[in-house]
Amino acid sequence: MTPDSDSRPALWLASGSPRRRELLEQAGFLIAGRARPSGEVDESLLPGERPDWAVLRLAQAKLEAALAASSLPAGAVLLAADTLVAGPDGRPMGKPVDAADAEAMLATLSGQWHRVITAVAVGTGQVQREAVVESRLRFARLSPETIRAYVATGEPLDKAGGYGLQGRAGGFVEAIDGDCSAVIGLPLSATCRLLAMFGIRPAWMGRGDMERGDMDRGDMDPSDTE
Numbered sequence: 001m002t003p004d005s006d007s008r009p010a011l012w013l014a015s016g017s018p019r020r021r022e023l024l025e026q027a028g029f030l031i032a033g034r035a036r037p038s039g040e041v042d043e044s045l046l047p048g049e050r051p052d053w054a055v056l057r058l059a060q061a062k063l064e065a066a067l068a069a070s071s072l073p074a075g076a077v078l079l080a081a082d083t084l085v086a087g088p089d090g091r092p093m094g095k096p097v098d099a100a101d102a103e104a105m106l107a108t109l110s111g112q113w114h115r116v117i118t119a120v121a122v123g124t125g126q127v128q129r130e131a132v133v134e135s136r137l138r139f140a141r142l143s144p145e146t147i148r149a150y151v152a153t154g155e156p157l158d159k160a161g162g163y164g165l166q167g168r169a170g171g172f173v174e175a176i177d178g179d180c181s182a183v184i185g186l187p188l189s190a191t192c193r194l195l196a197m198f199g200i201r202p203a204w205m206g207r208g209d210m211e212r213g214d215m216d217r218g219d220m221d222p223s224d225t226e
């Protein structure tokens with residue numbers, strides 16, 4: 001899809017995460033392009049910051065940085081997100097800095113319940129809306145050999161908490177209470193709801209449905225909502 005010449009809403013990704021792109025495409029959204037941030041977004045956490053506050057702050061910061069980069073076409077609706085793991089003691093875990101850090105994270109999660117929290121922010125230069133979705137997962141006990149071998153695959157290094165539910169670490173998860181898509185990086189149900197507020201729906205729904213306004217998620221003006 002090319003940038004909209006007629007100002008119809010078009011989805012632009014303020015994210016470089018391949019998982020987020022795949023999840024949106026899997027749900028049937030057309031992605032007009034990637035909106036790159038105006039500068040580097042500092043993802044470091046504030047002292048004592050709660051993980052649910054941190055993901056919201058960071059998703060908003062990513063969205064704002066991309067909105068600040070000019071040259072987006074009229075009708076561009078941007079989407080950004082952030083995911084953090086909150087360890088068994090509640091402390092936030094971002095992406096591991098190296099293999100040793102990944103091993104330490106996985107040892108902390110071994111045999112324990114923990115939370116994965118994702119915030120998604122959607123908006124234009126005028127209006128932004130956000131959602132925060134939290135899931136709980138319990139890991140099986142992981143031996144040091146399992147942890148070492150898993151980290152050696154390289155899979156954990158670009159993922160919060162040092163694992164990918166959608167990958168080899170799917171075998172570590174004994175129980176999950178929440179939204180799998182949110183764990184992988186983008187809560188699809190909440191995202192569909194937010195995008196619908198901006199007039200963006202999956203391509204398979206067709207524009208006829210949008211124009212008739214007969215879908216349950218309503219094409220509302222996001223500025224009319226709380």
Ligand SMILES: Cc1cn([C@H]2C[C@H](O)[C@@H](COP(=O)(O)OP(=O)(O)OP(=O)(O)O)O2)c(=O)[nH]c1=O
Pocket residue numbers: 014015016017018019020043062080081082083084085095116158159160161163164165166183184185
């Ligand atoms: C827990 C978990 C995280 N992740 C990923 C999702 C996110 O990409 C990543 C968390 O890092 P983020 O900082 O949220 O995102 P990102 O840097 O990958 O991408 P961007 O900021 O450009 O949008 O961890 C998985 O893929 N699977 C999982 O099971």
